[in-house]
Amino acid sequence: MFDLFYKLPALKQQGVQIHLHCFNKGDDEQDELNKYCASVNYYERKKGIKGFSFSLPFIVSSRINERLFQNLLQDDHPILMEGIHCSYLLNDIRFNNRKKMVRLHNVEYLYYRQLFKSATSLLHKLYYWRESSLLKKYEKNIATKADSFLTVTPADAEVYRIELNCKTINFLPVFIPADWQLKYLTGKGNYCLYQGDLSIDTNEKAVIWLLEKVFKKIKLPLVIAGKNPSKKLKRMTREELYTCLVANPNEKEMQDMIAKAHIQILPSFTITGIKIKLLNALFNGRYVIANTATVEGSGLENLCSIADDADSFAEKITALFSESFCPEIIEQRKNVLEKMFCNETNAKAMMKFIWEE
Incomplete structure (x- = not known):
């Protein structure tokens, strides 16, 4: 959420009117978001078996929400999806004529493969292995369905371009806190x-x-x-x-x-x-x-x-x-x-x- 949060004030300063749709746990609405957005809509992510799918990664299937889709269909604004997690509407024909972009936080299937290798719990290993397998198929399937994909590193862009055959991939650095000005520290620290x-x-x-x-x-x-x-x-x-x-x-x-x-x-x-x-x-x-x-x-x-x-x-x-x-x-x-x-x-x-x- 780091990149998303600091992107909001930056876009607002450029005159962009943002209608934010986000998933939460049902009780953690953030008043701070109202400072930067024309509207904020919350949706509860599906938990456990309710979010399970045999063919889709859990991070995607648990965020499929018809109320969200109906709200998006009320206008014809461009749609920016934060992460693969929120990208299922790329498979929905109702959005075929909409301008659609995906902000990629990782190459998710590679990220979950690395989590699989690092996990010590057998249950975690099984979950990460399954997610990585499903994500690889899913990411390859959607790689041609958005008008633009934006990565956070040049290396991730290369994976999408070469391995997933994505023709609309570009690198855009992450947005950072406004008070992150380069510190001119000198001398020695303590630890x-x-x-x-x-x-x-x-x-x-x-x-x-x-x-x-x-x-x-x-x-x-x-x-x-x-x-x-x-x-x-x-x-x-x-x-x-x-x-x-x-x-x-x-x-x-x-x-x-x-x-x-x-x-x-x-x-x-x-x-x-x-x-x-x-x-x-x-x-x-x-x-x-x-x-x-x-x-x-x-x-x-x-x-x-x-x-x-x-x-x-x-x-x-x-x-x-x-x-x-x-x-x-x-x-x-x-x-x-x-x-x-x-x-x-x-x-x-x-x-x-x-x-x-």
Whole structure:
């Protein structure tokens, strides 16, 4: 939802009138959305067996909603679908003559395949494997049915163009918070930081890998911060003398930790899409050490130190922890980030995709 939320004020500033249709849990309406939208309509996502389909991915079938379709049929406005999740209407002949665009957050079938490989629970593995198989068929089927597909990385665009034979695919960078101005931090921070949603299997796997394979070798302070850490993760961090776990920090606390860190440590076990925590680290932090999976195809590879095994991570962390953060790196980031992630420029580009024939 990160890209969607910050897209709304950017489009409104360009004079776009937005009628937002979104799925929720039935009781979590967001008043903030009313600031940017002419109207906001909510629909409850189907749960459990009600959202199941033998032929469609669950993330799609659980969002098929006739009330939504009827509301969309009341006018002839262009339709922008956020994610593969909300794209079923591409298969509905009632919308054949409408202008339709899909904002892709990942190549979903590849993302779910990677979740399958990283999951430790057998039930999760079965779910991710099934979703990946169905998503591959589904994404290939719809790849010719929208007027435009917009990806968040150049690499995802290439997959759609080459593998799925999509002729209407384009890269459009994610929209970011308006207050994300490149921070001119200098000097040294106080610790290394890993931040992310710790309830996600792949993120927990990354933290455990760091604890067991990297920080066992180096005695440097590590802060791990994020949502809903497991009991296993809490136990592991308690046993480490130089490690601190911060569970469920608010946004202000997280940004403060990023600003005070010396090195952002960002290994990943998934490749598709763009990592918001990577952008956050580059805009608001000092050094960033990441693996190839974190940065590949993002266009941000040259802004990070790259390490792809435990020994390389340990060596780079040790070397950079003793170095002051230098202005040259800030200028290098400025040349890339301010050009690629300009909300005004990207909103104007999106408007061209929406209204140009």
